[in-house]
Amino acid sequence: MSAGVVIVGAGQAGAQLAMSLREMGHAGSVTVIGDEHHPPYHRPPLSKDFLDGGLAESELALRTEEYYRDRGIELVAGTAVTSIDRGRNEVLLSSGRVVAYAHLVLATGARNRQLPIADGGADNVHYLRTMEDARRVRHALERAQNVLIVGAGFIGLEFASAAARRGARVTVVEAAPRVLGRAVAEETSAYFAHRHAVEGSTVLCGCAVDEFRTDSRGRVTEVRIGDRVQPVDLVLVGIGVAPNSELAEEAGLVVNDGIVVDAQLVTSDPAISAIGDCARFPRAGAASIRLESVQNASDQARYAARRICRADEPIADYGEVPWFWSHQAGDKLQIAGLALPTDSAVFLGDPSSGRFSVCRFRDGFLSAVESVNSPGDHLSARKLFARGARVTEEQLRAPEFSLRSAAAGGTTQAQQERTSA
């Protein structure tokens, strides 16, 4: 078979790209090479429903193996791509096989950052990224009584909820002054800190783990946080991820905290694209960014498929609206748009009702909406951003304002007409 599209990484982005290529009529070969031993699966449940047994392993698969087979998508599992020969348009696999490509797409994802504290290789210090990680940690959670979580980001806090609900004593240690500090407004952080406290977790912000103390079997039994020493039988570290960009770097592609791509998701080699968690892409009027979300992986995959299938037609730059979700402490958080830590915040709705949104503003205009148990607000915000509408803080504060009508083109327009009259 002649060289077709070769995809490195069988995660969310790699699988979606293969599916979209076939849906869009790509007739050439499609080969997806992944170093994990499973067909592509959903990662988000690994820190949510999978932990409490709400979802079985078999329910995590993105598609059945037959799905790929029926569509002529070759899935090569348990095999890493070890190098790229850009001169010959070939990749070398850990099995020794060489695969030629017409176009290569890097969808290598990211891996967990490691805590820079010696744990002596203890088997009760866990990280959570893969199905194997989740299996191990779920098993450990069944017996754990004292759980320590390092990092109050999404994964750390979702895990805290799962552990607290099982009746474990949970302590979360976060170096930053507040939980979810990189992702949401202070108001949203405060709400979730309170919700986790109600669930029974102790959340310690502005401090760090100084020492793991191990027993003769090499298991961590105590942890020192400043002057505080507490017993522990399970440690979960969730301190962020680093992009898997070494393969690209060794092949001489431009890399800078992610594989650098242009506005059409093409790397510094026109025969190679990069998508998903591993890709750093430009945004109109803003700094380039790398996003870690299902939306980003899926939308970039669909975009790359469209670009590959319609190679002769001009295509607008990639510019999908970012969105994200997290389930924790019995609440559903959904974020539309992208805020900077310095963006201001205005409540829409009453936080004491447990259903509200925090609207973020930059330079006077809406930049993101963080919705708690308010899926309607979230969907409206996505529509609003997708149609490029600009909402000011003054408009949002008006008593008659509704995100829904603004998304439909109503309120903001009406208000603008009134203002200019």
Ligand code: FAD
């Ligand atoms: P990945 O899904 O990581 O896939 C990349 C794959 O490439 C991996 O299997 C990797 O092993 C493989 N690979 C790397 N290098 C090579 C190589 N050289 N050869 C072969 N294979 C290679 N996002 C949300 O939007 N909402 C959530 O609630 C949410 N929850 C999450 C919970 C957890 C526990 C985790 C881990 C992530 C969560 N995410 C969530 C993030 C989301 O899952 C990721 O952003 C998404 O999976 C990224 O897709 P990807 O394909 O870019 O990377």
